[in-house]
Amino acid sequence: MIIDRLYKNVEKKGNVCVGLDTRLDYIPSRLKEQYQDIGEIIFQFNKRIIDATTDIVSVYKPQIAYYEAYGIEGLVAYKRTLKYIKEKGNLSIGDIKRGDISSTAQMYGKAHFEGDFEADFITLNPYMGFDSITPYLKYIEEKQKGVFVLLRTSNPGAKDIQYLNIEGKEPLYYHIGDRLNELGTEYTGSCGYSSICAVVGGTHIDEAKKIRNRYKNMFFLIPGYGHQGAKGKDVALYLNKGNGGVVNSSRGIITAYKNYADGEENFYKYAREAVLAMREDIGNEKGL
């Protein structure tokens, strides 16, 4: 099971997930000047970030919107980035947040678990119901893949729908979480976690312990660290003896260089420093 590989990565390398939300204006000018093609520029930036951090990062998460924004060329960079992460022996989460009817979900499965855009994990949106999730599950066993389903996201708007009390009882995200937890038992790896994972934003500290206790076998992708406001001690509440989750940071890592005079030429070194600082902040062991 793919979840066992992610679990082992976390055990060895800590909880950092690097979000490759690569906008052109995040890329140093001197790198941009070296290449003609936008797709090449984006890929070369990502490659250097990956090369400089793969020993201390458990998984990379390219957000597909940033690549779609640059059209076909951007998506070539998305494809090459996923392939490169694989070549380096690391893991990827394609942050695509898809959710559609069964026949359409099958096509997304083909696109993101088999085709040009193959990732190890993808993110999914549950709004259309569980028949929008189940078409991906055959890939868990057949192709060693996994999914992260949105439960409680890190943005302010999370409260608009996800927090609403269902049938006068609990918030919607518990209703969805309970169903996914049940579905996940069939896909549990030897590490004790399921390959049906969840996205739980680190910006909500009030219910962190309750969520963690309620879903003991669920592995979390925890966004919201850094720019969105969550701190190391906040996100640590969602972990389980240091494992059971990865914490995403995007801008905080890939644009860390912007604070330094020699940042432009050493952007990848500052990305590495930012990962090391984040590891320490979350409570991972020092010394790497």
Place this chain on the structure above:
Amino acid sequence: MIIDRLYKNVEKKGNVCVGLDTRLDYIPSRLKEQYQDIGEIIFQFNKRIIDATTDIVSVYKPQIAYYEAYGIEGLVAYKRTLKYIKEKGNLSIGDIKRGDISSTAQMYGKAHFEGDFEADFITLNPYMGFDSITPYLKYIEEKQKGVFVLLRTSNPGAKDIQYLNIEGKEPLYYHIGDRLNELGTEYTGSCGYSSICAVVGGTHIDEAKKIRNRYKNMFFLIPGYGHQGAKGKDVALYLNKGNGGVVNSSRGIITAYKNYADGEENFYKYAREAVLAMREDIGNEKGL
């Protein structure tokens, strides 16, 4: 406002929206033999369907999953299809069902309202809340664009989340619909409908009149006709004096030729016949 253009199309051409869910196995062999490249094959198929139907179709809806499944080549076909619809003077709905945090939504806006994948309308998923919808609204005025937000979808799983009673009262889709309806008043065209539109599945006939009455100024995209089970008289319940909505059919139109001995060479003619039959079934005027 773009909604006025769609309204006029419906007035003139009826309620049919053709879903361009173009799978390779939907394409006649003789067309596939004419071209080398998968992207070219898909585009040429779409082009012939569009050419044969544009005078009786109000809007085309390519579902991006079908294109992503064929990777970069597939997305080139998606891009060319949208461009071709525009060249023909017709309208497009990019069925992408995106929903993400504000900074990511801005990138999706750039991708699908400005860039390679520019469509007139896109579909959105509201699960992450209203700050995942608002970044697209500037495009309504600045670039004459519109959105269709998922309310009550046509798949069986719709009941899993969208039907749940909120705070012990009404189903979630009404909660979302009320907020969108309010948001939509600022974006109302001269036709009386808003450019903030909604997806309401035609497979649910029980509450059709209630939904239609509650959201008088909301224009609907109605999926579920044909293969998913909704009939002409069902979907007609969601219309308002024959306008106020478009009804999508995908396979029912683009694979209609498969029922005929001479279908392979005349696939586009059978697509046209299927549109004409659908128009009549919905209650559009005859005689085109």
